[in-house]
Amino acid sequence: MQQFAFEMRDISIRYPHFVMENISLSLPKGQVMGLVGVNGAGKSTTIRMLMGLVKPDAGQINVLGYQLPAQQVQAKYDIGFASDDMRLYKSQTLQWHMDFIRSVYPQFDPAYAKELLQRFELIGEQKIKGLSHGQRVKACLLLVLARRPKLLVLDEPTTGLDPVARDEVISELAEILRDDERSVLFSSHNTHDIEKLSDQIAFLDRGKLLALQDKETYLSSWSRFRCQLPADANTDATMSVAGAVSIKRHGQLAEVITDQNSAGFVAQLALAGFQVLEQHRMSLEEIFVANVKRSR
């Protein structure tokens, strides 16, 4: 019985202006992975390779025990995919789409679909062209969730949603995650959603995997220190501390960010003459920005 919802090993792909090399990513069954990165980092490319929509130049991909892209048909019966650039047929109603999906997937649950219609406040007889952006996003999610896939792959599922709609979607995802057999991979710019739902964080930047760790370990490895420098410190000198991602000086004060938060780092600060005034846990958004700036 496979342990992983998916495994990507040594994946490489080359486009004229973009390269991804030797990316290895895996998600244990029943877990949630948040895929984080700036625009153009490679999140959508990674997701598309996982869905068999794009063939990598090298490497192996296994999803729910199936090799991709060779066995993508079998895999896709158990994968629910929705992306922010996915659209439905404007001239048709939501009910038409539900009937179509029901004809494709034997495991489509009409009762659950009806429940989601009510929860998302959607009308089955309404044509897609009459829906707002938020309603369209919810409609796509309904079509995916109603067939109870084993793996949910969501590319920017909450982009463009108002706070209420986003909360509805996130709540529904959280509900799904109570089922230990279901796994979720989702990419988002909204780091609050990722922080709320994910068990694991994967951080991509410019086609490289900068980090892949469980959320708590990742978040606690980062820290921001507000420090006082000694009175005789040379204000023009460039200071460095082993393990520091960035050091910003404001006169005799300095803000130090590290991704190696530990007693050892605090000792390093003391050795460098930094007196720690405050230490703050960083949010995923702050880590996101610091990590990207570091790699530039």
Added chain:
Amino acid sequence: MMHTFSNSQMIKLLILKDWQLVKKSLAAYLAGGVLIIGLMGMATPLLFNTGAILMITLMIVIGARSAIELVVNEKKDQTLTFMMSLPVTAQDYAWAKLGANLVLYLVPWLLLVAGMLLVIVSSPVYNGVIPLVVLVSVFILLSYCCYLATALLTYSEGYTTAVMIVTNLLLNGFIIWLLRMPAIHLTLEAPTASWNNTSLLLLAAGVGLIVVVLLATAVLQNRKTSFL
């Protein structure tokens, strides 16, 4: 998990889906076709020729709308991602698109051609025009196959439209060329249809080219490894 649906079933579902998307407009076009056939059946040269021009236009419009709406727009309107999330490969999807478009064009095309031929044989219109009608209809079918192939291989509205324009211009030239051929021209006012060597050769060449275009499209589609 063993799934009850094989991929031929998925391909059928996709073809059925495309039929549901265009059935209303197809019904409208066929209704228009019936009116045009009625016009042609009035049997005066002016009304017959007017009807013929309208029929050519209708056949082109049916093909153009089908290629653009069912193929090019699928990428443009971003419904392609929705389709690709289904349990299909690039090749399955390509076969479904080719199949759907051919069926959804051939059925009205055959009905309209049959309708025209029925009007010709059952009215005072000279049966000698039958080879001309058939050859022009086959040329229109060949044109459709060319821009369908372009649409399927490129998903580009620009390229598809360019091929449509070129084939439509060639159609005019083809009709003029046909009318200047003695083997066609001299038999137009005959009481019976004259299928001579020239007309049969042209028919065979037209059908042969259609087969070549479709086979080439299928082969090139089979090589696609990604959709997006």
